[in-house]
Structure formats: C-alpha cells, structure tokens
Amino acid sequence: MQDPNEDTEWNEILRDFGILPPKEEPKDEIEEMVLHLQKEAMVKPYEKMTLAQLKEAEDEFDDEDMRAIETYREKRLQEWKALKKKQKFGELREISGNQYVNEVTNADKDVWVIIHLYRSSIPTCLLVNQHLSLLARKFPETKFVKAIVNSCIQHYHDNCLPTIFVYKNGQIEGKFIGIIECGGINLKLEELEWKLAEVGAIQTDLEENPKKGIVDVMVSSIRNTSIYDDTNNSSSDNDDTK
Numbered sequence: 001m002q003d004p005n006e007d008t009e010w011n012e013i014l015r016d017f018g019i020l021p022p023k024e025e026p027k028d029e030i031e032e033m034v035l036h037l038q039k040e041a042m043v044k045p046y047e048k049m050t051l052a053q054l055k056e057a058e059d060e061f062d063d064e065d066m067r068a069i070e071t072y073r074e075k076r077l078q079e080w081k082a083l084k085k086k087q088k089f090g091e092l093r094e095i096s097g098n099q100y101v102n103e104v105t106n107a108d109k110d111v112w113v114i115i116h117l118y119r120s121s122i123p124t125c126l127l128v129n130q131h132l133s134l135l136a137r138k139f140p141e142t143k144f145v146k147a148i149v150n151s152c153i154q155h156y157h158d159n160c161l162p163t164i165f166v167y168k169n170g171q172i173e174g175k176f177i178g179i180i181e182c183g184g185i186n187l188k189l190e191e192l193e194w195k196l197a198e199v200g201a202i203q204t205d206l207e208e209n210p211k212k213g214i215v216d217v218m219v220s221s222i223r224n225t226s227i228y229d230d231t232n233n234s235s236s237d238n239d240d241t242k
Contacts (some may be wrong), residue, residue, distance in 0.1 A: 090140035092116075092133040097151035104145065105170050112142045112173075112201040117149040117156070117163040124179050124187070128162045131192045138193075139202040166199045174199030183211075 015022060088111075095103050100115075107113045116132055118125035129146055136144035149156045149163070156163075162182045166174035176182045176195065183191050190210040197204035 089143045092136045092144045095145045095147050113167040114144050115165050116146040122161050125162045131189045166201045
C-alpha cells in the first residue's frame with residue numbers, strides 16, 4: 001500500500017480533492033525546545049526552590065518578588081508542618097514501664113495513644129502486636145506503643161491479656177481486657193481496626209463492622225434455639241395437663 005505522506009504527484013492530486021488528509025509536517029525540534037523554555041520561564045523561579053534555597057537567593061529578588069516569596073514560604077512551611085504532624089508516628093514502638101507516664105499519660109495534647117500490654121508467651125498477644133504494627137503504619141497520626149506487662153503492672157493475670165488501653169489527653173477513652181474483649185483468638189486486622197475506630201482513636205475507611213455477619217448469625221442461632229426451647233416447654237406443659 002502506498003504511503004499517504006509520500007511526496008508523489010498522485011498523492012498531491014488526492015490531497016487537492018480532499019481524498020487524502022493534509023501531509024503531516026515534521027516537528028521542528030528547535031521550535032519545540034523554544035516553546036518548552038518559554039513555558040518554563042512563565043513559572044516563578046522561587047516556586048521550584050526549597051525553603052533553604054529561597055533563603056540563599058533572597059538578595060536576587062526585588063520587593064515584589066520578596067512579598068510573593070514570603071507568602072509562598074509561609075504556604076510551604078504550613079504544608080510541611082501539616083505533613084509532619086500527620087506522619088508523626090507510623091510504627092508500633094516498644095516502651096518500658098518507667099516510660100509509661102511520659103509516653104502515654106502525658107503524651108502531646110489531642111494525640112490518641114494506643115498501648116498494648118502483652119506477654120510474649122501468649123499467642124493472642126503476638127497476633128495483636130502484628131495487627132497493631134500494620135495499623136500504626138496505616139494511621140501515622142495515632143501513637144501506637146506496646147509494653148511487656150510485667151514492666152508496668154506486677155502480678156497481672158494472664159487471663160486479662162491481651163490488654164489494650166486507648167488514651168487521649170491523659171484519660172482512658174477505651175479499654176479491651178482479655179482475649180474475648182480484644183476479639184478472640186482468630187482476631188482479624190479489620191476487626192481490631194473497627195474496635196479502635198469505634199473508640200475514636202483512628203479514622204477508618206471501613207463502612208461497617210467486619211464482624212457484623214458473624215454476630216447476626218450468632219443472634220439468629222440464639223433466637224432460633226430460644227424459640228425451639230419455648231415450643232418444647234409449651235408441648236411438655238400441654239402433655240402434663242392431659
């Protein structure tokens with residue numbers, strides 16, 4: 001098949017009659033470069049600088065530029081502070097009992113703190129630590145810490161572990177004590193996330209309790225059992241009256 005962009009007399013005739021589209025002109029690389037440089041020149045130089053570079057280049061700008069730079073610098077500073085605040089934590093940290101007051105009770109104002117008291121010999125404690133480690137990365141604005149229970153509370157019973165306390169401004173806002181309250185031996189990550197979100201410690205994107213279906217089945221089973229028992233009791237009473 002003949003190339004429609006080829007320079008032939010026949011192709012020119014076809015173009016004149018509109019049968020072939022106009023010939024594609026080769027792009028001028030120099031022209032493209034000039035356009036790119038013009039576009040770059042429209043961007044204020046300080047908009048591509050870091051805060052440190054802005055400080056070094058202050059003498060090169062006039063008064064109008066300096067006013068714009070101050071506004072831009074303040075904007076960048078606020079963005080940086082907001083980012084640092086949001087990403088303040090991001091990991092599950094180990095603390096000892098003598099750090100409890102500073103790290104948990106006296107944590108920064110309005111910071112949510114989740115502390116897990118655990119014993120490494122209890123499998124559910126290890127499972128909770130795994131889940132909390134993942135949640136700490138997902139919610140870096142919340143402080144996640146863990147502590148071996150003996151370093152905080154002496155003679156703490158194993159049947160009270162795992163223990164999760166949720167603090168804010170020095171007050172306990174939520175607590176989960178023991179395997180059942182923490183979610184059971186088969187606790188799923190999403191289930192723990194939901195529990196902590198219900199207290200207010202994290203802002204989850206889960207739309208409903210991931211354990212809702214299981215709870216509904218249990219409630220339905222209990223209700224059906226109750227109805228069955230009531231029916232049997234009623235039948236027994238009727239038999240006794242005969």
